[in-house]
Each structure stands twice: as C-alpha cells, then as structure tokens.
Amino acid sequence: MAERILDVKNLEINFHTYAGDVxxxxxxxxxxxxxxxxxxxxxxxxxxxxxxxxLMGLLANNAExxxxxxxxxxxxxxxxxxxxxxxIRGKDIAMIFQDPMTSLDPTMKIGQQIAEPLMKHKKxxxxxxxxxxLDILKLVGIVDPEKRINEYPHQFSGGMRQRIVIAIAxxxxxxxxxxxxxxxxLDVTIQAQILDLMKELQSKIETSIIFITHDLGVVAGMAxxxxxxYAGKIVEYGTVDEIFYNPQHPYTWGLLNSMPTLSSTLLEAxxxxxxxLLDPPKGDAFAARSTYAMKIDVEQEPPFFKVSDTHYAxxxxxxxxxxxxxxxxxxxxxxxxxxxxxxxxSVKA
Amino acid sequence: xxxxxxxxxxxxxxxxxxxxxxxxxxxxxxxxxxxxAWRRLKMNKGAFISLWIIVLMLIVAFxxxxxxxxxxxxxxxxxxxxxxxxxxGVPINGFNGKLKVAGEWVDEYKQNNISSDKYFVLxxxxxxxxxxxxxxxxxxxxxIVALVATFFDLTIGVAYGIISGWKGGRVDNVMQxxxxxxxxxxxxxxxxxxxxxxxxxxxxxIAAIAISSWTTMARMIRAETLQLKSQEYVLAxxxxxxxxxxxxxxxxxxxxxxxxxxxxxxxxxxAIFFEAFLSFIGIGISAPExxxxxxxxxxxxxxxxxPYQMWYPAIxxxxxxxxxNLLGDxxxxxxxxxxxx
Amino acid sequence: xxxxxxxxxxxxxxxxxxxxxxxxxxxxxxPGTPYSNQEKMTPQQIQIMNEQYGLNKPIWLQYLIYLGxxxxxxxxxxxxxxxQPVSYLISSRIGASAQLGLQAMIFGVVIGIIIGSFAAxxxxxxxxxxxTILSIIGKSVPNFVLAVLLQFYxxxxxxxxxxxxxxxxxxTVLPTIALGVGPxxxxxxxxxxxxxxxxxxxxxxxxRAKGLTKFGIVYHHALRNSLIPLVTLIGPYTVxxxxxxxxxxxxxxxxxxxEQFVKSITTNDYPTIMGVTMLFSAGxxxxxxxxxxxxxxxxxxxxxxxxxx
Numbered sequence: 001m002a003e004r005i006l007d008v009k010n011l012e013i014n015f016h017t018y019a020g021d022v023x024x025x026x027x028x029x030x031x032x033x034x035x036x037x038x039x040x041x042x043x044x045x046x047x048x049x050x051x052x053x054x055l056m057g058l059l060a061n062n063a064e065x066x067x068x069x070x071x072x073x074x075x076x077x078x079x080x081x082x083x084x085x086x087x088i089r090g091k092d093i094a095m096i097f098q099d100p101m102t103s104l105d106p107t108m109k110i111g112q113q114i115a116e117p118l119m120k121h122k123k124x125x126x127x128x129x130x131x132x133x134l135d136i137l138k139l140v141g142i143v144d145p146e147k148r149i150n151e152y153p154h155q156f157s158g159g160m161r162q163r164i165v166i167a168i169a170x171x172x173x174x175x176x177x178x179x180x181x182x183x184x185x186l187d188v189t190i191q192a193q194i195l196d197l198m199k200e201l202q203s204k205i206e207t208s209i210i211f212i213t214h215d216l217g218v219v220a221g222m223a224x225x226x227x228x229x230y231a232g233k234i235v236e237y238g239t240v241d242e243i244f245y246n247p248q249h250p251y252t253w254g255l256l257n258s259m260p261t262l263s264s265t266l267l268e269a270x271x272x273x274x275x276x277l278l279d280p281p282k283g284d285a286f287a288a289r290s291t292y293a294m295k296i297d298v299e300q301e302p303p304f305f306k307v308s309d310t311h312y313a314x315x316x317x318x319x320x321x322x323x324x325x326x327x328x329x330x331x332x333x334x335x336x337x338x339x340x341x342x343x344x345x346s347v348k349a
Numbered sequence: 350x351x352x353x354x355x356x357x358x359x360x361x362x363x364x365x366x367x368x369x370x371x372x373x374x375x376x377x378x379x380x381x382x383x384x385x386a387w388r389r390l391k392m393n394k395g396a397f398i399s400l401w402i403i404v405l406m407l408i409v410a411f412x413x414x415x416x417x418x419x420x421x422x423x424x425x426x427x428x429x430x431x432x433x434x435x436x437x438g439v440p441i442n443g444f445n446g447k448l449k450v451a452g453e454w455v456d457e458y459k460q461n462n463i464s465s466d467k468y469f470v471l472x473x474x475x476x477x478x479x480x481x482x483x484x485x486x487x488x489x490x491x492x493i494v495a496l497v498a499t500f501f502d503l504t505i506g507v508a509y510g511i512i513s514g515w516k517g518g519r520v521d522n523v524m525q526x527x528x529x530x531x532x533x534x535x536x537x538x539x540x541x542x543x544x545x546x547x548x549x550x551x552x553x554x555i556a557a558i559a560i561s562s563w564t565t566m567a568r569m570i571r572a573e574t575l576q577l578k579s580q581e582y583v584l585a586x587x588x589x590x591x592x593x594x595x596x597x598x599x600x601x602x603x604x605x606x607x608x609x610x611x612x613x614x615x616x617x618x619x620a621i622f623f624e625a626f627l628s629f630i631g632i633g634i635s636a637p638e639x640x641x642x643x644x645x646x647x648x649x650x651x652x653x654x655x656p657y658q659m660w661y662p663a664i665x666x667x668x669x670x671x672x673x674n675l676l677g678d679x680x681x682x683x684x685x686x687x688x689x690x
Numbered sequence: 691x692x693x694x695x696x697x698x699x700x701x702x703x704x705x706x707x708x709x710x711x712x713x714x715x716x717x718x719x720x721p722g723t724p725y726s727n728q729e730k731m732t733p734q735q736i737q738i739m740n741e742q743y744g745l746n747k748p749i750w751l752q753y754l755i756y757l758g759x760x761x762x763x764x765x766x767x768x769x770x771x772x773x774q775p776v777s778y779l780i781s782s783r784i785g786a787s788a789q790l791g792l793q794a795m796i797f798g799v800v801i802g803i804i805i806g807s808f809a810a811x812x813x814x815x816x817x818x819x820x821x822t823i824l825s826i827i828g829k830s831v832p833n834f835v836l837a838v839l840l841q842f843y844x845x846x847x848x849x850x851x852x853x854x855x856x857x858x859x860x861x862t863v864l865p866t867i868a869l870g871v872g873p874x875x876x877x878x879x880x881x882x883x884x885x886x887x888x889x890x891x892x893x894x895x896x897x898r899a900k901g902l903t904k905f906g907i908v909y910h911h912a913l914r915n916s917l918i919p920l921v922t923l924i925g926p927y928t929v930x931x932x933x934x935x936x937x938x939x940x941x942x943x944x945x946x947x948x949e950q951f952v953k954s955i956t957t958n959d960y961p962t963i964m965g966v967t968m969l970f971s972a973g974x975x976x977x978x979x980x981x982x983x984x985x986x987x988x989x990x991x992x993x994x995x996x997x998x999x
Contacts (some may be wrong), residue, residue, distance in 0.1 A: 058898055082904075090901035097899075103892040105911050107918065107990055116910075117900045152990040168900065295362050530705045533975045537933040538709075538967050541955060542716050545963070622832055629834050630937050630952050649838050653846070663835045670830035678826075 005175060005208060006032040006055070011068035013050055013059070022277045024050045024063070026232040032176065037202065037209040039219040039240075041255065042229035045274055048212045051229075052178045054078070055210075056095055057085035072176075091121040094169035098181040100161035104153035110164050111149035117172050133171065139204070140167045141197060159190035163197065170201060177202075178210045183218060195222060216259045220244060225310070228252050231275050231285035238311030245338030248305075248313035250290045253331050261330070268328070284316065292317060292325050386607070389683040396679020399672035406669060410489040417482050424478075432473040433657060448655070471661050474647060483639050484662055488669070490640040494554055495620035501559035502566060502616055507609060509563070510570025511597050515578060521571075528564050536561035540623065544632050554633050558620050566612050570605060577604055607684035614677035618670045625666055641666045698982070702975045709971045710760060710964075714753055717960045756964075765968070766961035768954075776965035780947065784969075786856055787939070787946035791931045793862055794870035798927070801870075802877025803917070809878070810885035810916075811908060821878060828875030834937040837868035841941060854943040865942045869934045873927045880923060884916035891915075921985045925978045932970050 013025035025047045032038050040048045053059050055070055055077065070077040077088070089095075094117075097103040105113060114136060115129035124132070130149065137145035140163040153161060162182060169177055179198065183191040195218065202209055211222055219226055220240060227237040228251065236249040247253055254270035272289040275281050281288065287297035296316050305318035316322055326332070391397055433448040447454040471481040513524040531539075539561040540554075547553035577583055577600070586596050602609075621641070627633030628642025629649075636643060641662050648659030737746075745752070759766060765776035802825075809821035845853040845864060852861050888894060889912055897907045935948030943949070947966055954962035 056899060058895065086901045086903055088901070089899055095896075095899040097892055097896055099892060103896045105893040105897070105915065107914050108911070116897075116902065120901055120906070154991050165896070168896070526701070529701065530708060533702075533705050533971065533978055534709055535929045535932050535970045535974055537929070537936070538970050541951075541963075542713060542967065545955065546716050546719050618830065625832055626834065626933070626937060630940060632952075632955055645835065652838060652842055656842070659835075659838065663839075666835065667827075667831050670832070671826060674826055674830050 002033040002035060004031050005034050005072065007069075007071040008051075008055075009069045009071070011051065011054065011070065012066040013047075013054055014064050014066050015060070016062045016064065017278075020278050023280050024232050024277055025054070026280065028068070028229075028232070028234055030227050030234060030237065032208050032210060034175075034208055035202075035206055036224040037211055037222055039211045039213060039223035039226045040229055041213060041216060041219055041226055043214055043274065045277075046229040047232040048214075048229055049180055052095070052180060052210060052212055055176075055178065056089055056093060057082070058089075058095075087121070090117040090169075090174070091172045092174055093176045093178065094172065094174035096162075096165050096169050096177065096179040096182045099185045100158055100165050101185065103165055104161055106153055109150055109152060110156070113153075114149075114164065114168050114171055117168065121172050133167070136167045136171045137164075139201065140164070140170075142167075158186055159193060162186060162190075162194055166194070166197065166201070170205060170207070173205050174207055176210065177207045178212070180212045181214070182211075184213070184215070191218070198222070216244075216255055228255065231280060232277055233285065233314070235286065235315070236311075236313040238307065238313075241338065241341065242308065242311040245334045245341065246307070246311070247331060247334070248307055248311075248318055249286075249315045250292045250317070251286045252313075253327055254289075256334065257328050257330050284314075294322070386680075386683040390679050393679040393682060395675045396683075399675040399679070402668065402672045403676065406488065406672075407492065410485060410492055413482075413485045413489065417486050427476065432469055433655075435469055435472070450654075472657055474644075474658060475651065480644075480658065480661060483644060484641075484665055487639040487641045487644050487662065488665055490551065490634065490638070491621055491624050491642070491666075491669075494551060494558070494624045494634075494640070495617050498555045498558035498562070498620045499613055499616045501555070502563045502620075503609065503613055505559065506563040506566025506612075507570050507602075507605070510567040511574050511601055511605075513567070514571040514574025515593065515597065515601075517575075517578075525571075528567060532564045540627065541632065544627065549632065549635065550638070551634060554624055554627060557627075558623050562616060562619065566609075566616070569608055569612060573605055573608055574601060577601055607680075611677060611681045611684060614673060614680055618673040618677075621666070621669060621673070641669075695983075698979055702979060705975055706968065706972055710757065710968060711753075713964045713967050714756055717964060718749060760968070765965035768962050769957070769959045776961045779950065779962060780965055780969055783945055783947050783950055786944055787935055787948060790862060790865055790869060790939070790944065790946060791928075791935060793866040794931055794934075795873060795924075795927060797866050798870035798873030799877050799920070802874040803881050803920075805874075806878040806881025807885055807908065807913060807916070809882045810889060810912075813886055813889075818882075821882065825875040825878040825882075828871045829879070831871070833868050833872055833934050834941065836871060837865070837938050837941045840864045840868055854941075856942075856944045856946075861942075861944075865938050865944060868941075869931060869938050872930050872934065873923075876923065876927070877920065880920060881916055884919060885912055888912045888915045918985070918989050921981050921988065924981045925974065928974055928977045932973070 008031065009029050011025050011028045012023075015022040015024050028047070028051060030038065030040075040051065042048050050059070050063070054063075054065060057077065057080070059065070065078050068078070072088075072092075077085070080088070104110065111130050111133050114133035115124075115126065118124045118129040118132055119126065122129075134145055134149055137149060142148055142160065142163060148156075153164075156164065166182075182198070183194050186194060198209070199222065201207075209222075211219070213219060223240050225237065225239050226243040227234050228243065228249065229235070230251045236243065236247065236252050238246075243252060244256070247256060251270075254268075257268045258270060260267060270289055275285050275288065281298070282301070283299050284290075284293075284297040284302050287293040290297070294316055300316075302314045302316045302319075304312040304314050306312055307318070317325060327335070390400075442449075442454050447456050449455075469479050469481065471479070471484065474480055474483065509524065509528075513521045516524075540557040543557035543560060544553050547556065583596060583600050586600055591599075624633060624640060625642035625645060628635065628640050629646045631646065634640045634643055636647070644662035645659060645666070648655075648662060652659045747755075756766065763777055765780070768774045768776050768779055805821050805825065809818045812818050841853060841864060845851050851863050855861060894907060894911055897911050902910070932948070935946060936952050937948070938944070939946040939949035940952055947969065950962065951966045953959070954966070
C-alpha cells in the first residue's frame with residue numbers, strides 16, 4: 001500500500017448566515033495516498049469546494065469548522081495558525097482554481113506571479129526565482145517563454161492562462177495539488193489539453209492530486225479513486241472502475257445516467273433539487289429525489305456498507321434486509337461489464 | 350458501525366412517491382424589482398432614516414409657506430437684533446436667552462429690555478429677524494433651487510444621453526465631443542459666467558447649475574443606453590417596427606430608472622452645495638433674499654461673537670447634505686444588480 | 691499613440707479657443723461697466739478710459755486683438771488695478787494657489803487611500819463603519835463651513851496655527867485641510883469600494899493560496915489594483931480644488947488666483963475674469979490629458995491597446 005499523506009476524518013463545517021447555520025459539510029472522511037489522484041464528484045453546492053478550501057485554510061470568514069481533523073504529516077491542519085498555514089499553502093499544498101480568466105492579477109507580469117511563491121517559500125531572490133519561473137513555463141508548454149514571461153495576463157488566451165495558473169501551483173513542487181474544476185471554464189478541446197498536461201506533470205513532479213469536478217466524464221481518464229458527494233456528505237467512494245461500473249448508491253446511478261455515453265440514447269436528469277442545508281433532512285439526504293427511497297431512508301442515516309476493500313457506499317439498499325431493486329438499464333449494462341472485467345482479471349491472474 | 354441502527358419491520362418498504370418534488374417549491378415570494386429595492390432600502394438604517402429626515406425637511410420647508418411670508422421676513426426690527434436662542438422651558442445656557450460674553454453668561458433679553466414672554470427659539474440675526482423663520486425659509490429656497498436645477502439637469506441629461514447612445518455613429522461622436530468640451534471647462538467657471546450675464550437671483554442660479562452639471566448624467570445614460578440597445582428585448586421591439594420614441598419610453602427609460610434615481614440623489618446635494626457656495630461668496634442669492642448660503646454668509650461675519658448665527662444654518666445644511674448622500678448610497682446599494690444576490 | 695496624442699492636443703486647443711470666444715462675447719453682453727463701481731466720472735474721462743483699454747473699437751476687432759494677444763501670453767490689462775497686466779496679476783498669485791492645491795490634493799488622496807483601504811480590509815467591522823461615517827461627513831460638510839470652523843476653533847481659540855494670511859508652512863495647514871477634506875472623503879469611498887471588489891476577486895484568493903502574508907497580498911495585489919482607477923478622479927478633484935480655492939483663499943486671505951477671481955467678479959474686472967477663466971480651463975484640460983496618459987502607462991490592459999495604433 002502506498003503512503004497515506006492526507007487523512008480527513010469526520011470533517012464538519014458550518015456557515016453562519018443571516019438565516020441560520022448552513023451545515024455545508026457533514027461528517028466527511030476520506031484519505032489521499034502518495035502519487036494518486038482522488039476525484040471528488042458532486043453537483044454544485046454539494047460541498048466539494050468547501051472541503052478542499054478547508055484543507056488550504058482558505059475558508060470564508062463566516063465558515064466554522066465544527067468538528068473533525070485533517071491529518072497531514074502527523075499534524076492536524078485545522079489546528080494550525082494562519083501564519084503556519086501560510087508556510088504550507090503554495091509550498092506543500094497548492095491549488096488550481098476554476099476560472100483562469102479571473103484568477104490572475106491583471107496588473108502583474110506573469111513572471112512575477114509565478115516567482116512569488118518561490119520568493120516566499122524558498123527565500124529565493126528575484127532573479128533566481130524568475131529563472132525558475134521560466135523553466136516551469138516551458139514545462140507547462142508556453143511557447144516562446146522568454147518573451148511571454150514579461151507579459152500580462154490579458155495577453156494570454158484562457159487555455160494559456162490556465163497553464164500559467166498550473167505553473168504557479170506547481171512551481172514549488174507541492175506534495176498535494178488541489179484542482180478545483182480546472183477545466184470547467186475552458187473549451188472542450190482545451191479541456192483535454194489541460195488534463196493531459198496535468199497527468200504528464202503529475203508523473204514528472206510526483207504530486208498527489210485532489211480533483212474536484214461535477215463532470216464524471218473528466219474523472220474517468222484522470223482519477224485513481226472517486227468520492228461522490230451529495231448534500232455535504234460522501235455517499236459512495238471506490239476506485240474509478242468500481243464507481244463507474246459497479247455503482248451502488250442511487251445518486252451515483254443518477255449521475256452516471258445523466259452522463260452521455262456512446263451507447264446511451266436518452267439522458268436522464270435527476271429530478272428535483274438538492275436539499276436545503278440550513279435544515280438537512282433526516283436520514284438519507286437523497287431520499288427525496290430517489291425513486292428507490294424506502295421508509296428507513298427518511299428515518300435514519302445510512303452507514304457505509306462495504307462493497308469491496310476499496311469500495312463503500314452509504315445506502316440502505318445494501319442492507320441485507322433490503323429488498324433487491326432493479327437499477328436503471330444503463331447501470332445494469334455497466335455492472336455486466338464490471339462482472340466481465342473482474343472475470344478477465346481473475347483469469348489473467 | 351451498525352450498533353445504533355434500529356430496524357422496524359416496515360423499514361424497507363418503498364416510500365410513497367407523491368412528496369418527491371416538494372423541494373422544488375420556491376420558498377420566498379417573488380418580488381418585483383421595485384419591491385425588492387424598497388425592501389433592501391428599508392434594511393439600510395442610515396438611508397431609511399435619511400429618507401424620513403428629507404421628507405420631514407420638505408414638509409417643514411414647504412409647509413411653512415402658509416405661515417412665513419417673504420415680506421414680513423425682510424422687515425427689520427432693530428430692537429430685537431442679535432438675540433440668542435430662547436426656548437420656553439429650557440433652562441440650559443445657550444437656549445435660555447443667555448449668551449456668553451467675555452466668559453460670562455449674560456441674559457441678552459433682559460439687557461435689551463425685551464418683555465419676558467418674547468421667545469426666539471433659534472435667536473435673531475443682526476436685523477432682529479427670527480433666525481428659525483429665516484432658516485426654514487432659506488431651506489425652502491435652497492431646496493427649490495436644488496430640486497428645479499436637478500429637474501432640468503435630469504431632463505437634459507437623460508434626453509441627450511438616450512439620443513446620443515441610441516443614434517450612435519456620427520451623431521454620437523459629435524454629441525460626445527460636445528460633452529467633452531463642455532466638461533473640460535470647470536463647472537464653476539460656467540456658473541460664474543452665467544451669473545455675470547444673467548441677472549443674479551434664483552432663476553440664474555438654477556440655470557447656471559443645470560447647464561453646468563447635466564454632462565455627468567448624459568454620459569452615464571449614454572453608456573447604459575449603448576448596452577441596452579443590444580439587449581434582445583430592445584432588438585425584438587425594433588424588429589417589430591416600434592418607433593424609436595416609443596421604444597425609448599417603454600423599454601429604455603424603465604431600465605434606466607435606477608441609474609436616473611441614483612444619479613439624481615447625488616445631483617441634489619451637489620446643487621445644494623453650489624447654491625450655498627455661490628451665495629456664500631456673494632455672487633448667488635443675495636440679501637434681502639434668503640437661502641442657506643446667504644444665512645451662512647451673514648453668520649460668518651459675526652461668528653466670533655455670535656457663533657450660533659452660523660452654527661444653526663450650517664447644521665441644517667450639513668444634515669441636508671448628509672441625508673441626501675446617505676440616501677443616494679442606500680439607493681445605489683438597493684438598485685445595484687451587482688449586490689443583488 | 692502619437693496619432694492619439696495629436697488628436698487629443700487638437701481637441702484641447704479647440705476647447706480653449708471655444709472657451710476664449712464664448713467668454714469674450716459673454717463679457718460683452720454683461721450688464722454694468724467697469725466704471726460703475728468707481729466714483730462718478732465725466733464723459734470725457736470715460737472716453738479716455740475707453741480709448742486706453744481699446745473699448746471704442748468695433749467688437750470684432752477687439753475680439754481679434756484679444757485672441758492675438760493671448761497667443762503671446764498677453765491677457766489684457768486689469769480694470770481694477772490700473773495698468774497692471776492680467777498676466778502679471780495671475781503669475782504673481784499662481785504660486786500660492788498651486789502650492790495650496792497640490793498640498794490639498796496630496797493630503798486628501800494619501801489620507802483617503804489609507805482610510806479607504808483600512809475600511810476595506812476590516813470590512814463590516816466597527817472600523818469600516820467609522821470610516822464610512824467619516825467619509826460621508828467629509829463629503830457632506832461644505833469646505834467653506836469647515837474652513838470657518840477650523841479658523842475659529844483651531845486658529846483663534848487654540849492658537850495652533852495662524853488665523854489667516856500667507857507665509858510659511860504653518861499658514862498652509864488649515865487651508866490645506868479645509869480644501870483637502872472633499873477629495874479625502876471621495877478617495878476613501880472610492881478606494882473602499884474598489885478594494886472590497888478586489889479583495890473578493892479570484893486572483894486575491896490565488897495569492898492567498900500561494901501562501902503570501904496578509905500584508906503582502908494587500909500591498910502587492912490589492913492596493914495596486916484598486917489604486918489604478920483612482921487616477922481618473924484627479925480631473926474632477928482639480929475642478930473641486932479650483933472651486934474650493936475661491937472661497938478658502940477668501941476666508942484665509944491667501945493671495946491666490948481664487949481670491950483674485952472673486953474680487954474681479956465683484957468689481958466687473960472683465961479682463962481678469964477672462965484671464966482666470968482661461969487659466970482654469972487650460973489647467974483642467976492639461977490635467978485631464980495627463981491623467982489619461984498616466985492611466986495608460988500604469989494600467990497594462992490599456993497600455994497594450996494604446997500601442998496598437
């Protein structure tokens with residue numbers, strides 16, 4: 001087993017608002033191994049971004065960590081002071097943001113923007129930092145970097161800017177890279193380029209990635225493991241194959257069902273909207289939108305049921321007493337493929 | 350992990366389907382744009398109090414027309430000259446007819462042999478006229494100047510801005526050059542020149558202020574019109590063959606209304622300031638007419654010995670300015686779509 | 691860039707020409723004569739005066755002479771102080787006004803930036819509320835009221851500064867404050883709004899994610915981005931300072947242009963009025979051009995498009 005570098009346990013985060021406390025993150029646990037890519041998937045407002053911002057210590061002022069721990073190198077990040085966090089941010093844990101059009105300072109040369117973390121964390125002087133900035137610009141595939149290092153963000157296209165944002169994040173060779181929907185704001189063709197670049201760089205500088213997205217299609221090619229979030233909780237997690245081909249939670253079914261595939265003829269939307277986290281529903285938060293809801297779903301919260309060593313899902317459907325239900329046809333098709341794959345694997349072995 | 354699970358025999362029965370779309374219901378009642386802005390304005394305490402202060406001042410200033418007329422106000426009564434404030438039943442020095450002269454509180458009313466039942470709540474000026482009455486009348490004059498000037502500023506600015514933005518092309522270009530030229534002359538210079546040519550007085554001040562200040566409004570309206578022009582609903586109206594004036598009135602003006610209202614709220618205090626400024630340096634409204642600026646000018650001359658004569662009109666002027674500025678800020682926040690979340 | 695500059699300079703000259711023309715003819719329309727303030731004069735005396743000032747020539751000739759003189763920096767002769775050229779009157783007084791205006795501008799802008807950014811950084815706290823209240827008051831209290839109060843309470847009662855007149859630096863303190871409070875309040879409001887926007891922007895979050903200190907973020911990223919648009923306000927500030935100087939110089943008896951302007955208005959001294967009008971307009975036009983150029987230099991987004999043509 002690989003070294004475990006980040007361990008999030010029972011994280012709970014509330015937002016204080018005028019209307020009351022929004023329970024944005026409710027008992028979330030996950031971990032990250034060295035060199036792997038973990039994807040956190042969920043629709044807007046499910047708490048993906050809040051989770052990762054808490055890892056960076058970048059939560060908004062009205063957010064409060066109510067409970068839980070985030071262990072990183074044997075220390076709880078949540079207990080660190082702002083000063084201590086400043087030394088971790090950008091150096092050990094770095095972040096790529098969603099919109100490259102707005103995440104670069106319009107009035108600063110990009111060379112300086114890339115050099116800043118080096119000057120802060122490695123105490124480099126400006127000249128040396130710029131030299132290293134030039135190297136990383138080459139690495140992220142900026143053409144003619146000697147000239148462009150002196151340019152300003154508005155002189156770059158969206159895809160190029162995201163490459164620069166990636167360069168800023170990676171310039172200190174961080175252990176963990178958090179990518180918050182890094183391709184959402186980009187054209188589809190550019191998306192693929194950026195994803196390829198991230199994969200390539202990951203192997204070069206040996207970083208672990210937490211990849212946040214609402215787009216399952218992006219996940220398939222990027223991630224080793226996937227955690228599915230809904231209404232501030234993780235509802236299912238497992239390896240990519242397990243989530244894609246042997247999903248157990250009705251919400252994961254819904255997500256997969258709403259994703260276009262080669263064979264699908266009809267995309268099905270998940271009915272309804274996510275629950276109000278000011279007053280989260282009792283039991284399984286997804287019950288109100290699920291066609292498979294059972295009485296116990298609105299009474300008690302489902303625990304995680306083990307599917308395999310790496311695969312857990314929080315749904316009452318996995319309880320031994322639960323009636324067997326028939327998933328949507330697309331899911332049945334996937335599960336059949338999964339069965340074939342595991343047969344193949346065992347044959348090969 | 351499973352220790353706290355309590356299962357009932359019917360736990361795994363399917364849930365009836367009916368309640369599933371319950372959470373799509375929108376909780377808050379929908380509000381129109383104006384209702385929403387009004388609700389927001391009410392939440393802004395400073396702006397809301399300012400609104401009431403302004404309403405109160407308007408009522409007092411204009412309501413006074415029935416009680417205070419100009420002719421009796423200009424009559425001087427030398428025996429009452431320079432009396433400090435005396436309010437019935439208020440035994441505080443400074444409001445009981447006493448004035449600090451050389452460090453001592455002296456009852457000026459007694460010294461001047463004025464009958465003890467004579468009261469001037471804010472004292473009198475150097476000609477023995479009630480300061481309270483003059484301030485109320487002066488506020489009225491200042492408000493009239495400001496409101497009328499703002500009205501013209503608004504009419505010219507909005508019309509000019511809409512035409513310039515709507516016509517576009519060469520017309521817009523020429524109109525913008527004109528604005529550029531006008532606004533590169535300090536408005537003060539325009540006002541002064543206007544006042545020199547026209548006969549000094551209320552009308553000239555109104556004209557001068559209106560002529561020098563409409564360019565800001567015109568610029569803002571033009572910029573917004575340019576944006577609105579390419580909006581789908583305006584394009585739709587155009588392609589349906591509606592006439593330009595009708596589109597302007599039905600589609601542009603309502604959408605420009607928030608900008609117009611906010612800008613108006615900022616123009617009024619500017620106009621109040623200008624009137625006071627001009628009268629203060631003696632080229633605006635001048636005695637025997639009264640305005641806040643005239644009162645300040647009168648008061649300033651005796652400030653060293655009779656500070657109340659300047660303090661009272663100054664306070665009224667400042668409160669008026671603060672109220673309009675706060676209300677302007679409040680309206681801006683209430684209407685600004687950027688803060689609408 | 692050069693083409694743009696040439697175009698701008700052309701419009702400047704055109705503007706000043708129009709101002710000169712309009713001022714000239716307005717002055718001719720003015721009621722009252724320069725002599726109406728003086729003792730009774732005989733018709734002969736008036737005749738002589740008219741000849742001396744060139745007032746007996748046809749108006750169009752007077753206009754041409756006036757324009758021609760202006761090209762040589764000759765603004766005519768003051769009616770008020772006999773035989774004093776207006777250009778001398780102005781040049782002998784411009785120093786005081788310029789110093790006062792510059793001091794007030796620096797005072798207002800610097801303090802305004804400090805207060806505004808302080809409010810934005812501590813947004814929605816009592817500090818923010820205090821700064822907001824102060825700037826509303828600063829915006830609302832007319833500078834001449836403030837000037838009278840400062841003069842009376844600080845200079846006369848406390849004796850900290852001279853009451854009036856013009857001399858060393860101590861003479862400039864109170865007028866500078868009175869004149870600078872308007873720009874100060876405006877700057878504070880402007881910077882607060884701008885910086886709140888900037889602090890909420892994605893690039894500030896990225897700067898935080900880089901591990902920069904709070905000070906580093908404000909100094910290197912937030913301040914620069916919120917200061918750039920402030921340049922556009924220098925034009926309006928200049929207008930406010932010119933206006934303010936008329937009354938502030940009067941209250942503190944400062945021998946400056948503003949005080950002269952008021953004097954010449956009350957004495958119908960047309961040549962001086964026209965001269966000061968031209969001076970104010972020229973000053974404003976130049977300031978606007980300069981701020982546009984400066985804005986283009988310090989904002990990289992505009993700099994590029996400027997090089998484009």
